[in-house]
Amino acid sequence: MIIKPKVSLKERVSGPNAVPITQLVRMGDEASKQVKGAFGAFLRERVNNLMALLPLMTSSNYGNDAWSAFFTVVRDLRGSSALAGNAAVNAFCKSFEALLLERDASDPRMREAILAHINALVLNVGEMRDPESQKMLALQLSSAVAALKDKNERR
């Protein structure tokens, strides 16, 4: 067994090259702004991913790789939008997740509901910024999701 002195984290960050925290936070804010400013491009890329996966998803192969990959993209968008401060996309994605997780894929309205959610995201890519319209759209999507059959309902 080797016993040796160990330096604390506090000591390790307190070296001669330490920079004032206020300065670092300013730099961090700038970096954050740049990354968040690129959320639109990220959203566009993810919407393209969803469109590419959609033809591979049918009610009979629910749960297969395409459905899993689709869900992963929606989940990613939900988390990312929260961080980017995009409340509208976040609301659409929460509704989208509920649709994918809780609703019966064999419901004939499922595909239409999926497309409605993708369209809502596309509108944001196109920078639909009116908060009232976005709020209305989020409510409409939630209603559409609620109207679909619950996957756990007995037939």
Place this chain on the structure above:
Amino acid sequence: MTLSKVDFSDIEFLVVDDSEFVRRLLREILFSFGATKVYLAQSAEEAFARMAITEPDIIICDWQMHPTDGLSILRKIRLDASRNVSRVPFIMLTGHNGADDVSKAIGEGADSYIVKPFSAGTLMSHLIKVIGAHELKQDRSGAWAV
């Protein structure tokens, strides 16, 4: 002693989040803070594979991940008392801000808890907090028994 200046160049960060955007954001903020060793993992599996190679100094981990969430990762780390990584400062990142959620994370051994969205300033204050609280368990000689 309160820190007013820091040098993160020697500190190894492990960022665990299944969102590419979040990983990107955290990486860029940490780089702007002067960090040079920022490792990214998009799953529990990748995180543990990384930890098998090198033990991070600080872990920032998202709670809501699928299939293995951040809480499960935290539990597994804290339970592995055979390695120093069981004591590594762990910051939980989440979109939930309920008091019950905070208690649960802290109760499982998280050192701090950040609710999304967060600013660079918030991240920095949590880093300073966990660094300040990180204590060495030392024997009488002041050495660390391995």
